[in-house]
Amino acid sequence: MTDHRREIEPEIDPVLAGRFSALATVGVPDVWADATARSRASKSLSDSQRSPSVDVVVTPVEPRGRRSIAPWVARLAAVAALVGVIALIAAVRRPITQAPNSAPTTTQPALTISPASVVVDRDRSTIEIEIAYRAEDDDGSVPNAVYVLREGAAFPEAIAFTGCLARDDIQTKLIQPSYAIEAGFAEATECGIGSIALAPGDRAAITITTTVLPAGAYRVALGGWSSDLFEVVAPEPTTTLAAQVPSPPTEQPQFTELSLQELPDGYSFESAVRDDTGDIQVGMVRFVGPAGQPDLVLILRATPDFFATPIELGRETWPVNGRTVVNDGEGDGRCLPDVCSVGVQWDDTTAVSVMWWAPVDTGVELGPEHTHESLVVIAATLMDVASDFYTDGSIAPDEA
Amino acid sequence: MEVVGQLRVEVVYRREHARLWRSLLAFTGDPDVASDAESEAFAQVLRRGDAVEDVSAWVWRSAFRIALGLLGKERSHADAARRLAADARIEHSVAEFLALLGTLSDQQRACVVLRYTGGFTSEEIAAMIGSSAGTVRVQLHRAHASLRAELDPNEIDRRLG
Numbered sequence: 001m002t003d004h005r006r007e008i009e010p011e012i013d014p015v016l017a018g019r020f021s022a023l024a025t026v027g028v029p030d031v032w033a034d035a036t037a038r039s040r041a042s043k044s045l046s047d048s049q050r051s052p053s054v055d056v057v058v059t060p061v062e063p064r065g066r067r068s069i070a071p072w073v074a075r076l077a078a079v080a081a082l083v084g085v086i087a088l089i090a091a092v093r094r095p096i097t098q099a100p101n102s103a104p105t106t107t108q109p110a111l112t113i114s115p116a117s118v119v120v121d122r123d124r125s126t127i128e129i130e131i132a133y134r135a136e137d138d139d140g141s142v143p144n145a146v147y148v149l150r151e152g153a154a155f156p157e158a159i160a161f162t163g164c165l166a167r168d169d170i171q172t173k174l175i176q177p178s179y180a181i182e183a184g185f186a187e188a189t190e191c192g193i194g195s196i197a198l199a200p201g202d203r204a205a206i207t208i209t210t211t212v213l214p215a216g217a218y219r220v221a222l223g224g225w226s227s228d229l230f231e232v233v234a235p236e237p238t239t240t241l242a243a244q245v246p247s248p249p250t251e252q253p254q255f256t257e258l259s260l261q262e263l264p265d266g267y268s269f270e271s272a273v274r275d276d277t278g279d280i281q282v283g284m285v286r287f288v289g290p291a292g293q294p295d296l297v298l299i300l301r302a303t304p305d306f307f308a309t310p311i312e313l314g315r316e317t318w319p320v321n322g323r324t325v326v327n328d329g330e331g332d333g334r335c336l337p338d339v340c341s342v343g344v345q346w347d348d349t350t351a352v353s354v355m356w357w358a359p360v361d362t363g364v365e366l367g368p369e370h371t372h373e374s375l376v377v378i379a380a381t382l383m384d385v386a387s388d389f390y391t392d393g394s395i396a397p398d399e400a
Numbered sequence: 401m402e403v404v405g406q407l408r409v410e411v412v413y414r415r416e417h418a419r420l421w422r423s424l425l426a427f428t429g430d431p432d433v434a435s436d437a438e439s440e441a442f443a444q445v446l447r448r449g450d451a452v453e454d455v456s457a458w459v460w461r462s463a464f465r466i467a468l469g470l471l472g473k474e475r476s477h478a479d480a481a482r483r484l485a486a487d488a489r490i491e492h493s494v495a496e497f498l499a500l501l502g503t504l505s506d507q508q509r510a511c512v513v514l515r516y517t518g519g520f521t522s523e524e525i526a527a528m529i530g531s532s533a534g535t536v537r538v539q540l541h542r543a544h545a546s547l548r549a550e551l552d553p554n555e556i557d558r559r560l561g
Contacts, residue, residue, distance in 0.1 A: 038443030
């Protein structure tokens with residue numbers, strides 16, 4: 001078929017093309033972490049609309065670059081502060097050398113969070129903390145949500161657990177002497193937009209029970225305040241006590257290099273790229289199929305416990321070779337016209353998604369045979385590969 | 401949106417981020433605005449989840465609209481040129497070209513940037529900016545004429561032989 005479009009398109013001006021190509025000399029910042037943080041703030045805004053009379057505590061947000069933040073962005077940040085999201089980011093990014101409970105803003109209560117113990121057994125971790133409100137005169141409040149954060153991981157992967165002291169929109173609840181948190185949630189908004197009132201001298205003991213946390217250094221964060229670091233060690237049959245650790249991990253985790261032992265008929269290896277330019281190391285292995293068929297893609301992330309959320313949400317799982325493969329699709333998990341995906345936590349540092357992927361610009365759509373079950377069969381052939389299988393680069397094609 | 405819902409968007413981000421960011425830089429002339437606009441566009445599509453069928457098209461369209469809003473109405477091309485010249489992240493010749501792009505109308509600049517940095521056809525640009533393909537072609541011709549009139553004539557002669 002004749003491409004009439006080409007005949008009537010204005011020609012590419014070589015001088016302008018040369019000038020535009022020089023833009024490649026400008027370094028491209030990674031904004032993914034910022035986008036995911038903003039998406040959570042946006043979600044908080046929509047939730048807050050249920051209760052327009054909310055008494056918002058505004059946490060100042062550092063402007064980006066030399067531009068001032070637009071009013072609507074500031075509003076998002078203000079509402080996000082209510083559920084501790086922006087404060088949470090600050091807690092994640094706070095250097096370990098900083099006094100852990102120094103006041104980040106003048107509007108936050110002087111709350112101390114002290115880890116008392118960590119008990120690790122085969123199928124759960126139990127963290128006990130004590131909180132104390134040490135302000136002399138002023139009353140304060142903290143939101144319902146409480147987080148367990150892994151030190152050294154990028155946001156939002158750093159959120160190892162999100163729990164609720166309460167699940168309501170009540171702004172003036174009295175603090176209880178003790179809390180037991182056993183359920184984890186995908187979003188802090190599950191806790192509602194309520195908060196707990198604090199008077200000088202208030203104290204509480206909080207017991208948080210999670211699925212097994214990977215070994216590493218963690219903090220507990222509540223309303224923008226975080227505890228000292230404590231260490232979770234590898235699960236053992238006996239009790240392990242918490243211990244202070246002197247410094248956070250400094251090296252970026254590396255994922256275990258994986259590929260497939262067997263490919264579907266007609267598919268062949270295209271590329272394997274390891275990308276260290278973002279907040280976490282990521283990788284992409286791409287296999288191309290016959291004309292009209294979607295690509296088969298592996299996305300690897302150097303992050304622990306990546307699929308805990310879909311598992312906690314009750315998504316479909318399949319036991320495969322001693323590991324758990326989970327439907328990590330969007331929404332209700334159905335395959336979409338352009339992507340269908342399952343995921344598996346391969347080891348402590350490697351989360352891999354196996355997906356049928358039909359890039360929009362190819363016009364290809366997934367067929368009825370491109371199911372989660374077909375991906376589970378493929379995921380069963382995942383294997384370690386030699387260290388020279390991946391090449392360094394960007395998984396964005398135009399940066400490769 | 402749950403962590404699991406980020407996967408499809410993340411794939412688009414990894415694939416198109418660099419091209420989109422550079423297009424936004426060319427459109428706005430400001431690296432910070434480019435980052436803000438791209439970040440906000442991806443944040444919004446993350447929030448919408450699978451209500452968005454074509455993530456790529458949605459993000460491109462939204463990012464340019466957000467960028468236009470962030471630029472505001474009280475812009476001074478002279479101020480923008482001074483800021484670009486002082487920005488250590490951007491080579492002098494690139495800063496000059498970005499400042500030159502800033503003299504175009506918003507629509508002309510969007511068309512020429514989406515054509516050259518984005519790699520889109522007139523039909524695709526039209527769908528993105530809510531215009532017709534014919535109008536886009538007219539804007540491209542005008543942008544070409546305007547930019548070439550300002551660029552170094554010796555460079556044009558050299559490249560065209």
